[in-house]
Amino acid sequence: MSHLRYLCDMSVTRDKLIEAAVVALNQDESATIEQIATMAGVTRRTVHRYFNDRNTLVQECKQTMLQVCNLKMTQAYQSSQQPAIQLENMFYAALEVGIQYSFVKKLFKRNQYTNLVNNQERAYDDVKANWFKLVEILQQQGAIDKKLSIPWIYNLFGGMVDIAIEAQQAGDVARNDIKSFSWTSFKGSIGLQ
Amino acid sequence: MSHLRYLCDMSVTRDKLIEAAVVALNQDESATIEQIATMAGVTRRTVHRYFNDRNTLVQECKQTMLQVCNLKMTQAYQSSQQPAIQLENMFYAALEVGIQYSFVKKLFKRNQYTNLVNNQERAYDDVKANWFKLVEILQQQGAIDKKLSIPWIYNLFGGMVDIAIEAQQAGDVARNDIKSFSWTSFKGSIGLQ
DNA sequence: AATAAATGTCACATTTATGAGTCATTTGCG
DNA sequence: CGCAAATGACTCATAAATGTGACATTTATT
Known part of the structure; x- marks a missing residue:
């Protein structure tokens, strides 16, 4: 446990994904995972690593x-x-x-x-x-x-x-x-x- | 040509579809044809009869x-x-x-x-x-x-x-x-x- | 430099959405 | 009633989106 989170810390990416998803879903409630990933600057595969499925991501948002x-x-x-x-x-x-x-x-x-x-x-x-x-x-x-x-x-x-x-x-x-x-x-x- | 349009007149259905599509797309820009059809009270097949593809419908809207x-x-x-x-x-x-x-x-x-x-x-x-x-x-x-x-x-x-x-x-x-x-x-x- | 974590790339199966053909049924009209 | 237009129900083919696994590559830490 460090006092400062690593830049590549998982929780940072996780928050970033939720933030991007909120922006994307706010503009288009049917936004695809691909669109959300692009907005977050990551690959679709990365989104899937953090959230089992699309619905889980939406619920977390x-x-x-x-x-x-x-x-x-x-x-x-x-x-x-x-x-x-x-x-x-x-x-x-x-x-x-x-x-x-x-x-x-x-x-x-x-x-x-x-x-x-x-x-x-x-x-x-x-x-x-x-x-x-x-x-x-x-x-x-x-x-x-x-x-x-x-x-x-x-x-x-x-x-x-x-x-x-x-x-x-x-x-x-x-x-x-x-x-x-x-x-x-x-x-x-x-x-x- | 009658002075009053038939209830089943094509242009009436067409207008109804556009109207429904506008409502649906205004709330969800990625609304499926199925959703639009449901909102218009018709089958998805009917939408396809009036508009070759989804994009045509959107453009007409x-x-x-x-x-x-x-x-x-x-x-x-x-x-x-x-x-x-x-x-x-x-x-x-x-x-x-x-x-x-x-x-x-x-x-x-x-x-x-x-x-x-x-x-x-x-x-x-x-x-x-x-x-x-x-x-x-x-x-x-x-x-x-x-x-x-x-x-x-x-x-x-x-x-x-x-x-x-x-x-x-x-x-x-x-x-x-x-x-x-x-x-x-x-x-x-x-x-x- | 070595290591471990995080992410990217590719490949594939599954699901969902789209577009279109056919035929039966309904609907409005003469 | 009987006709013709319009629609629904069913079907299939294709495309797009989703979910996973295996492995390469990048990134941060020691």
Whole structure:
């Protein structure tokens, strides 16, 4: 056990593969192993060495992404006591884990109410419940446009992250501007003071 | 030639297949012919009767969707002389052809600058150019937040359509609310007075 | 330089997707 | 009803994607 991982350490490649798979699957949910391997800069055979089959890889992506998002979002939620600040920090957290967040969102969009309820998924429900509470409070205070429904605002929140990702991938919006642009736009879209 | 098309008229089935393919491909760009057929409520064999191969079907989807979007967006652009009204009507037009618009957007996101430049694609460039002019005018007038860049606003415009589609598909936002919610939110997101 | 780990290359079996032919059945119409 | 168009059900051939094994090559560590 070294204090620093080797560059060719297996766990590094493993993480790299999951990361590449998330990017590929986020853009094309039927992406082939070949495409994922190419994106990760390895051979298809290497992917098969780390994951028995395609489904295993996909499942690992789901678990890992859920874990990452739950952690980041929970930290953001606990970063303050003021709903407006909490919401803003949760937005930034979602932006930071952009593609992961988008992946998790799609995950729950498709398999809604499967019987695959595990700890991570329950934790995600908690995160979502906390988010809903925040928006409810802000709306009751009149800080958020009362004409908009909370489910709509939830869709907006996730959708704005996707817009930020797309803008970044398209490359036509300066990378440094994206964070401020997207928060400004999200704030405006819900009429937040 | 009857004034009313038969229910089993070929062109009806053909249109139905294209429509189903657009929905399927919009959600999974690698959707199989089987999935598309299922979505259209026909057999895979039927799809093959109308389109020689998968690529032909995809190409036809692109052409048809481009045509539909160009028409609707151009009509909306020409519906007024006031930039703010024109923009609003273009937004509604994009919403009306929601999935088609989203499809076309993805189309141009991937194959940017291919050599497949045909009439429809040139027309799309015109539509886009007109849209840009509107936003530029509004921003110079101070009617739109000057801190936001126009490419960002363009991404927002298309992204808001996607959010509306998702909200509708998820079913957690009342169908009648979606039009007003999304315009309200888009307006707010760009700081439009 | 020697060693071990990690990855690449090739070869092959299995599965899945695609495209197309044939014939029976359904559907809308006169 | 009876006709003709449209579709479904079944079939097969080919192509693409997946999963594995054996071995060569590269890479990092000692």
